[in-house]
Each structure stands twice: as structure tokens, then as C-alpha cells.
Amino acid sequence: MDGSAHKRLRSAFDPARFRDxxxxxxxxxxxxxxxxxxxxxxxxxPWSEPETQLDRTPSFGEEPSAEVKEVADDLLxxxxxxxxxxxxxxxxxxxxxAASLAGLLISLLNNDPSVYETAPAVVPIEVRILRWLADxxxxxxxxxxxxxxxxxxxxxxxxxxxxxxxxxxxxxHHGQREGDELCVLVSQQAHYCVTRxxxxxxxxxxxxxxxAVDRDYRLDPTDLPAALERARAAGRRPIGVVASACxxxxxxxxPLPAIADFCEAHDLWLHVDGAHGASAALSxxxxxxxxxxxxxxxxxxxxxxxxxxxxxxxAVLFKDRRASYENFRQEATYLFEERPDEEWYNPGNRTIxxxxxxxxxxxYTGLRVHGVxxxxxxxxxCFDLGRLLAEKVRAAPDFELALEPEANxxxxxxxxxxADDLDALQARVRRDVVGDGLYYLTQAELDGGLYLxxxxxxxxxxxxxxxxxxNAIRERAGAPGAALE
Numbered sequence: 001m002d003g004s005a006h007k008r009l010r011s012a013f014d015p016a017r018f019r020d021x022x023x024x025x026x027x028x029x030x031x032x033x034x035x036x037x038x039x040x041x042x043x044x045x046p047w048s049e050p051e052t053q054l055d056r057t058p059s060f061g062e063e064p065s066a067e068v069k070e071v072a073d074d075l076l077x078x079x080x081x082x083x084x085x086x087x088x089x090x091x092x093x094x095x096x097x098a099a100s101l102a103g104l105l106i107s108l109l110n111n112d113p114s115v116y117e118t119a120p121a122v123v124p125i126e127v128r129i130l131r132w133l134a135d136x137x138x139x140x141x142x143x144x145x146x147x148x149x150x151x152x153x154x155x156x157x158x159x160x161x162x163x164x165x166x167x168x169x170x171x172x173h174h175g176q177r178e179g180d181e182l183c184v185l186v187s188q189q190a191h192y193c194v195t196r197x198x199x200x201x202x203x204x205x206x207x208x209x210x211x212a213v214d215r216d217y218r219l220d221p222t223d224l225p226a227a228l229e230r231a232r233a234a235g236r237r238p239i240g241v242v243a244s245a246c247x248x249x250x251x252x253x254x255p256l257p258a259i260a261d262f263c264e265a266h267d268l269w270l271h272v273d274g275a276h277g278a279s280a281a282l283s284x285x286x287x288x289x290x291x292x293x294x295x296x297x298x299x300x301x302x303x304x305x306x307x308x309x310x311x312x313x314x315a316v317l318f319k320d321r322r323a324s325y326e327n328f329r330q331e332a333t334y335l336f337e338e339r340p341d342e343e344w345y346n347p348g349n350r351t352i353x354x355x356x357x358x359x360x361x362x363x364y365t366g367l368r369v370h371g372v373x374x375x376x377x378x379x380x381x382c383f384d385l386g387r388l389l390a391e392k393v394r395a396a397p398d399f400e401l402a403l404e405p406e407a408n409x410x411x412x413x414x415x416x417x418x419a420d421d422l423d424a425l426q427a428r429v430r431r432d433v434v435g436d437g438l439y440y441l442t443q444a445e446l447d448g449g450l451y452l453x454x455x456x457x458x459x460x461x462x463x464x465x466x467x468x469x470x471n472a473i474r475e476r477a478g479a480p481g482a483a484l485e
Contacts, residue, residue, distance in 0.1 A: 022104075024069045032076055033097065036083035037460055043437030044084045046077070053078065080440075085461040088454040088469065089440040091248070091276055091409075096308040096374075102365035103310055106358040113358050114348030123345055126360035132367075133301060133315050136281045137274075138294025144321025146350045147313065147359055151275035151302050153352055154314040156197040158298035159184065159240075161323045162269035163201065165297075166239035172326070176202060183207045183236040184271075185227045187219035187254060189247040191273060206236055216403045217250045217446070219243060221258035228266065240269030240297075245290050246277035249444040249453070250402065251386070251409030253277055256292030264295075272296040275314070277407055279306035282372075283379040289406055297323065303363055306379055306408075306457070313359045324350040378459055382408040385456035389466050396470065402446055408456040411444055414473050423450040425477060432476040439469045 001009075011017065035041050048056075058065070058074065081087060082094055111119035113126055130145045148154050163171050167182060176182075182203060186194055188210050198207040209231040212223040224241070231238045241263055243254040256272065263270040272278070272293055278301035280289040293299060296319065303313040318324050328350055348354055367375075386408040393399045393412045402411035413426050430443050430452055444453040452473070 021068045024067075025072055028069055028072055028076075029100075033083060036081050037085070039084060039086065041081050041084055044081045044087045044440045045434060045437060046079075047435060047437070048078075083458070085458045085465050086438055086469070087440045087458060088456055088461065088465075089442045091305050091455050092457065093304045093306070093311065094308055094457050094459075095310040096366050096370070098369040099309050099362040099366045102362045105365075106361045109358065111358050112355050113360070114346070114351070114354055114356055116345040119358060122358040122361060123347065125358075125364045126347060127344065129360045129363055129367075130315060130317065134317050137278060137290065137299055137301075137317065138281075139299075139317055139319050142321060143317065143319050144324055144344075144350075145315055145317040146324060146347050147315055147356070148351055148353060149356070149359075150312040150314050151191070151273070151300055152193040152196065154275070154300035154302075154316045155191075155193050155242075155271075155273055156200060157316045157324075157352060158271045158300055158318075159194075159197050159201065159242075160328075161298060161318065161326070162240045162271060164326050165323050166267075166269050172328075181206065181236050182239050183209050183231050185209050185211050185224065185231065185238055185241045185268075187211050187242070187244055187247070188213050189217045189219070189249060189252065190242055190244055191248050191275070194242050194273065206234060209234075209236065209238065211241075213252075216406075217247055217252040219254040219259065221255055221262060224259070224262045238266075238268060240271055243270065243272045243296070244277075245272050245274040245280070245293060246407050246409070248276065249409075249446065250411055251277070251405055251407035251455075252403070253280075253289045253406050256290065256295070260292050260295040269298070270296045271298045272300070274299050275302040276305045276409075278302075279375075279379045280383070280407070282307075282376045283383065284376065285380050286383045286407075294319075306382060307363065307375055308366065308378060309362050313362060328352070381459040382456050385459075385461055385466075386410050388463060389454060389456065392466055392470060398474065399470065402448065402451050410454045410456070411446060411451040412454075413449070413451045414477055416474070416477055419477075426450045426452055429473050429476045433469075433472050436472065436476070439472055441469065 082092055111122050113119040113122040116123045126147055134143045134145065148157060163182065169177055183206060184198065186208050195208050209227050211227045212220045214220045228238055241259055243256055243259050245256065246253045260270055274293065278290060278299060280286045281293065299317045301315045301317065303309040303315065304311040343349055386405040389410045390401055390405050393401045398414060398416050400413050400415050413422060414429060415422060419425050426443060427450060430441060433439055442453045444451050
């Protein structure tokens with residue numbers, strides 16, 4: 001190595017430079033947090049077209065061109081601001097600062113918890129986190145699970161386990177048998193990643209058999225027997241049912257006890273996609289929303305949605321821990337020993353991912369620093385905000401509530417007197433409100449048309465913020481023109 005190369009490397013790893021840059025960055029982020037929570041950021045989404053943002057993104061070259069603080073300043077100027085209480089759109093989590101600091105810790109250590117040897121401090125933390133989550137939903141002590149990067153991977157992992165357990169033959173070693181076409185029964189409101197997972201498993205269009213929903217967009221258990229017969233008539237053999245707790249569009253919780261009864265009666269695997277709503281189990285006030293979830297063979301729970309974690313941090317929980325071991329049984333003697341079902345300390349035996357970040361440390365830090373009570377309070381507050389917004393919409397003669405919210409997701413629309421094309425109005429109003437920059441909300445297409453949609457993720461959102469949003473919608477409905485540019 002020549003002298004200049006050695007100098008560059010030493011500079012990159014210089015502890016003093018790291019210390020100074022870290023102090024500057026934390027100070028900058030603390031100021032940002034204060035401004036965001038105090039509603040002092042000019043726009044929750046400083047919109048510009050993708051091509052414009054690309055042009056504004058500084059490039060880089062062979063030589064240094066910025067310090068970390070300069071990179072942060074540029075990013076913060078153009079970022080989407082989740083910590084602003086007027087951001088009420090997607091199901092993006094509001095990261096608690098302690099977890100963000102833990103992210104710095106795991107990023108620097110870079111210990112991979114796929115195998116115990118490379119993460120001897122992290123693997124036991126992951127085991128404790130998974131055991132706590134399993135306890136909260138009521139899984140038995142001999143249950144198990146893994147952490148993975150997102151609900152899409154989590155649902156695929158669970159469905160692969162369902163296939164291995166219920167196919168009636170060893171799919172993992174021998175592949176899909178010709179003439180034995182499998183499928184799962186899925187609500188019409190299930191998240192698209194469930195269909196994606198089924199397609200990835202090679203089941204095609206017929207791998208999903210849709211089950212009807214009721215007027216509140218919950219899976220209708222009375223349609224399950226007919227769905228089972230529809231699948232069989234199409235030459236498919238159902239192996240399970242996928243329930244939602246809750247749905248993405250409307251926040252509706254499927255009736256888990258009735259679905260579990262059906263699955264037990266027909267020897268079907270019950271998987272609950274609880275990516276968003278499994279966190280209801282933490283709230284004494286709203287725990288009943290997930291009654292029966294402990295009967296599920298597998299549950300996916302996104303901690304980056306309603307547990308204030310940075311993305312991504314997803315738990316895949318199994319009622320019987322053996323299901324996860326059978327799913328990915330393979331030979332890799334340079335990593336694993338000969339009996340993977342006894343190697344609880346090598347999570348890589350049970351995941352699609354090999355190398356993974358030590359994501360368990362994020363939640364572990366939050367729980368150690370703030371206690372479980374903070375998380376119970378947070379979920380309760382977010383669900384309370386959903387009910388509060390629904391009350392205000394219901395009381396307003398110029399708004400219509402799509403359905404009573406069961407979570408922190410609220411769908412509604414503005415219906416001013418004399419309006420003819422209500423769908424077009426909702427689309428325009430949403431675009432203009434977001435363009436104004438003071439509020440952020442999304443939209444959802446339901447049976448009755450296009451609706452505005454809010455997800456209340458910020459516990460510091462106030463009643464005044466909710467009233468301000470409704471007034472902003474009214475104003476933009478009567479004053480078109482400030483669309484996104």
C-alpha cells in the first residue's frame with residue numbers, strides 16, 4: 001500500500017474525526033427533531049418532480065467533497081418529514097430517537113446475527129425480543145421465530161413454512177409434485193405482497209383463492225366453505241388461510257377466532273398478516289382487536305410500523321418452532337452444525353436472508369431505555385387518534401366516513417354541496433393539499449369510490465391538527481390550482 005492510500009484509509013477510520021462528526025450530526029438531528037415536532041418545518045413534503053430531485057442530488061468523485069453534516073443538511077432539506085405531527089399518510093413508523101442511536105451502534109459493529117459466532121451479543125437479544133413478542137400475542141412457550149427485513153419477506157417466509165408443513169410431501173427437497181396444485185384462501189383485501197409471495201412460490205394465478213369481505217372490508221368467514229369448494233373445483237388443494245390484522249387500505253381486522261375454527265376443522269394452516277395491526281396486542285384498550293391471534297400457526301409483525309422502529313424490522317412468529325427449522329433446512333458446514341433444529345443460536349437456519357443487520361438491538365434498546373409501557377401508550381394513542389378523526393368526520397355534514405375505524409387508519413371523503421364527480425374531487429384535493437405542504441395524506445379506492453385516507457402514526461398529532469386538515473381539504477376543494485409541480 002502506498003503512502004497516499006494508507007493516509008486515506010487512516011483518515012476514514014480516524015476516531016477523532018468520527019467523534020467530531022458524530023457530535024455535529026447528533027446536534028443537527030436534535031435541532032431537526034425539535035423543529036419537526038414543533039411544526040416549524042415549512043413543508044412536510046417539499047415536493048419536486050423526480051427528475052428535478054435527481055438533478056439536485058450532489059455527485060461525488062475521487063476526492064472528498066463533503067463532511068457528514070453537509071450530507072445531512074442536504075438530505076434534511078429535501079426529505080419527507082415523518083416526525084411532523086401533520087404527516088398523516090402512509091404506515092411509515094415514527095422512529096424513537098433511542099432506536100436511531102442504536103442503529104448507529106449496530107451499523108458500526110456490523111455483527112451479523114445469522115450465526116452466533118459472528119454476533120454473540122446480538123443473537124441472545126434477538127431470542128429475547130422474539131420471546132417477548134410471542135408472549136404478547138399468546139403463542140406457547142415452545143413457539144419460535146425469526147427477524148427479517150420487512151413484511152414481504154416475512155409473509156413469504158411464513159407461507160413457505162405453511163407449504164412445507166401442509167403440502168403432504170417434502171417440497172423443500174423434492175420440489176412441487178406434478179398434478180398436486182396447492183393454494184391458499186385469502187381475503188379480497190389482503191396486502192399485495194401475499195399474492196406476490198404465492199407467485200414467487202410458483203403457484204401462479206390459481207394459487208390465490210379470494211374470500212369475500214363484509215361491508216367493513218373484513219374477511220367474511222361464512223364464505224370460507226364456499227371458497228374451499230371453489231378451490232377444489234378448480235383443481236387446487238388449499239393448505240391454509242391468510243387473515244389480515246389489519247388490512248392496509250382500511251385498517252380492518254379479520255375475525256380471527258372464526259377463521260381459526262375453520263382452519264382447525266379442515267386441517268389448514270392459519271397465517272395472520274399482522275404487519276400493521278399485531279401491535280394492538282400491546283394496548284390494553286385495543287387488544288381485543290387481535291383476539292385469537294395466538295391460535296395462528298404463523299404471524300408476521302412489522303415493528304417498524306406501530307412500534308416506533310426504523311425500517312426494516314419484522315418478526316415472523318411460529319406457534320410451533322419446528323415449522324421454521326423445516327422450512328430452510330440445508331447443508332452449510334462452514335456455518336451450521338448437523339442438527340439445525342437444535343441450533344436456536346444460529347438464526348440463519350430459518351431465514352431467506354443470510355447476512356442480516358443486528359436489527360433486534362433497535363427494539364431491545366427502545367425497551368431497555370423506555371420500558372414496555374411506552375409502547376403500550378403509543379399504540380393506544382395512535383388508535384385513539386383514529387377514533388377522534390372519525391368522530392370529527394362523522395360530525396361534519398360535508399364529509400362522509402367510509403367505515404368506523406378499528407385502528408389508526410381512517411378513510412373518508414369530502415362531499416361539498418353541488419359536487420358532481422366526487423372521485424375526481426378527492427384526487428384533486430389530495431394533490432393540492434399535499435402540494436401546499438402543510439399536511440400529508442393518501443387515498444384508497446374502495447367499493448364506493450375514491451376516498452381520502454389518513455394513518456395516524458404520530459402521537460403528537462393534536463385535535464387542532466385534525467381540524468386543520470379537514471379545513472385545508474375544504475379550502476382546496478373550493479380553490480383548485482395549487483397542484484404538485
